[in-house]
Amino acid sequence: MSGAQMASENWARVKRRLRAELGEDVFASWFARLELDAVVDGCAFLTVPTRFLKSWIESHYADRVLTLYRAEATDVERVTIGVRSSGSSPSRDPALARRPSETPRAPAASLAAVPPGDIKAPALALPEEKAEAGEFGGAPLDARLTFESFIIGRSNALAHAAADRVAQNGQAIYNPLYLHAGVGLGKTHLLHAIGHAAKTQGRRVIYLTADRFMYGFVASLKAQTSLAFKERLRAIDLLILDDVQFIQGKQIQQEFGHTLNALIDAGRQIVVASDRPPADLEALDERVRSRLAGGLVVEVGALDEALRASILTTRFEALKTIHPTFEVSPNVVSYVARSITANGRDLEGAVNRLLAHATLTNSSITIETAETAIRDLVRNREPKRVKIEDIQKLVASRYNVSRSDILSERRTAAVVRPRQIAMYLSKVLTLRSLPEIGRRFGGRDHTTVLHAVRKIEKQIGEDNALNDEVELLKRMLQE
Known part of the structure; x- marks a missing residue:
């Protein structure tokens, strides 16, 4: 039995179990038109005909669908629901598009959000091909999100300057340019602004979200047009990829890595955005993380x-x-x-x-x-819950030592001072007991932690510079 046949049979069994558990009326209302498109790298790509159905299933039945699927197919670890275009077969038109201003959030049970749109697998259209927004010419750029409408402040000035330089320079610089920030701080605005500015210079630009890239690759595999997919994607001048943290699956990540390498080696510019720095993309292949970190990494700070x-x-x-x-x-x-x-x-x-x-x-x-x-x-201004691991990482970075140094038995002054500061911060910023803190610092006795806390308390009362340093660390941990 082929892999496709096995996947189809597994999905048929999942639907039968849904019908049996939920009843005929519920199944007919919400699941009768839910279809399997493909299973790639442990992710089952499902489609429905409307965005309303997608939202309802994700909101009310996400956990159940994934649980039943995993009971029938142990190789399935995630389920993604997309909206197929009207009048097209789900096996040919996986949904991709999102409004440009939207940022995806991972719903319950890792059901990745893939709002409505359509893709024609081989049609990775370039600007000269005059692709419609619905085709795989990338997600459309929002006309409102330009450099002219971007408000510059201290927290985003560096990111804006780097984005403007990349957009205006025909040569690949800061390659890749990697912007990271929390939700709603302007990184997507900068991506669209780069795209608009580059297009006015006649450069071939494609803007993709992570889910659109994944669906495009899956669709090309099903249509047996993966070679054309790769060739078209690598023929552009500027690749803009948003929400890279959502790229999943070993095979898809490998293709993403190959695309990065091919474009960079060919002198083409890449701009990437995420909600965290490359080193924190733990689910992403290490070689891809390294490639992303090799360019210019800029954080878009909080709005003052x-x-x-x-x-x-x-x-x-x-x-x-x-x-x-x-x-x-x-x-x-x-x-x-x-x-x-x-x-x-x-x-x-x-x-x-x-x-x-x-x-x-x-x-x-x-x-x-x-x-x-x-x-x-108005947000409730409750203090952020701080983890001891975060304290150790920040203090280690601040004092140019490694976290393993802090946890080690080393007694040099360059290590002892950061270790004691980290212990002090763990006591004042967390609810952990002294024995628990000691265990998290390499299995030390609680008396060692108490000594460190008292010593730092005494020193910050006598040394204004140290007091300012510790207060800065507190603010950084609680932001």
Whole structure:
């Protein structure tokens, strides 16, 4: 029996079990049109005809589908649901596209989010082929996300400068350029801005999300057009890949690594974005991580209050051209910028809420109405839960020693001081007991930890420079 036949039989058994467990009515409503597209590298690619079905299954039955699938096929570790294009066979058109501004989140049971769109496996269209957005010419670039609309502050100035240099220079520099940041801090905006600027120079550009790359590769394997897929992808001038942390599967990662190597060796520019630095992409092949880390790695920092105020002011001014009576005072802008600290998407939500209050009630925006409007967006400022491992890693990096040095028996001054600082921070930033901290520091006795804590407490009271250093480490760990 071939692998495809076995996968098909396994999927048939999964559907029978779903029908038996959930009943005919539930099965007919939600699962009758759920189809298997392929199983690659332990991931089962499923498709449905509508985004609503996809969202409902992911929200309500994700765990059950994966559990039943693993009971029938032990080689399946993950399940991904996509939306197939209307009128096309799921085996030919795996869903790929996402709105450019969306950032994928991993739903329960590792059901990767793959919103609607379509792909025609061999059609990795380049700009001169005038591909439609729905074809595999990459995800469409958002016309709003340009360098002109990007607000620059201290936290993102370096990332902006590097992105602008890459976009304006016809030669591959900082290759690859790797941007990483949390959600809503502007890394995707910079990717789209790079794409727009490069296209105006006539460069061949393709912007892909990780899930689109994965589906494209899977589709090319099924259509037996993988060679054409690779050739077309490697014929471009600039590859922009977003959310690289979601690339999964050994075979897909290998192809991604080959693509990186081929483009870099050919002098083509690559720009990659993720939610973490390359070294922290533990699920990614080590050789790929090394290749990504070999370029310029830039973090897009958290938005400071001044930058948040600038973003809000710009958005309010833009809205006033559409709604001339919409007025927001500087005091309200300052209040919102001070209250919403998480990311740019929450700021956008605040702008929309204030506009709704002003236009629907025909009233002016005061601090009191702003407080009511954005209440659900204000994060509870609870301290971040800090792990001892994070403390050890940060202190080791800060003092230019290794984490293994801190855990070792070495007694040199260059190691003892960082070790004692790490023990002190573990005591004041975690709820771990002294014996537990000792065990996490190479099996040391709790009296050793107590001695370190007391020593650092005494020194920071006498040494302002050390006190400032320790406070900085605390802030970095609690951000």
